[in-house]
Amino acid sequence: MNIRKMTEADIPKVQETAESSWREAYEGLIEKDAQDRFLEYAYSSQMLKMRLKRSVFFVAEEEDVVSGFINVTYPNGDRESVLAALYVRPEYQRMGTGEALFRACFDVLEEADVLTLNVEAENEKGTAFYKKHGFVEVERMEETIGEDTFQSILMKKSFLS
Template structure:
């Protein structure tokens, strides 16, 4: 059974491994290998992850005491899902849904949750659609010299 908890510093190597495996799986046919490698180095360095663990809500999901997924929520004027990744062998087991739900439940003062996703990442787009996200707009952005079409998605949070 999956256990979701707040990430701790000792989880950094497992988070990095999860990000690397999930990114290669999700983006291997969308972005160049060099772009993926540069992004992972920048976004998932130990220093960057330490900062994210300290400055935002960072959750991990464990299966038999092994980190198999994570989600990172950033809150300010708006609530933003910065990342949610599940290791390839553990996808489609509602682990992403559990992380999403726990993250949303942590923040009671927001009416909306935003996330950005590469428009060509159809599995991610389907996941977000299944969980009530709608496309706000699409735009081109440059990631380490490569142009990617990104979708900004929004989920209305129905607080009762």
């Protein structure tokens, strides 16, 4: 497995990975139409190009396949970063890909004191993964993306001793 910074050339493969990961993670939790709208918005070529310029974006590569990716914002004035996305293709899960992506990001975010994320409340696999990596639940809330509303959990991980 090779972990490296994402480039614009990776966009089609990241889009494929986002779709396969989302379909697996949210089947039965989020209606397919809502998944389609979210993927079309959040993983459009234009949005990915913008995110590449404004945040940290790594891909995990297995031969010619983007097996996973992570996207984190740079620390803001409060030294807080946001985990915008961490997805691993279903066939590459439980093989250390998520852990390797986390390590690559943590190395870049040396100035961050806190990393926050939102996870869909019913995504038990995702929530368990984040808890395993030191994130704690802070709050439950509704999150609206376009015309769709989701029940989310805000989680945080502190890097302060």
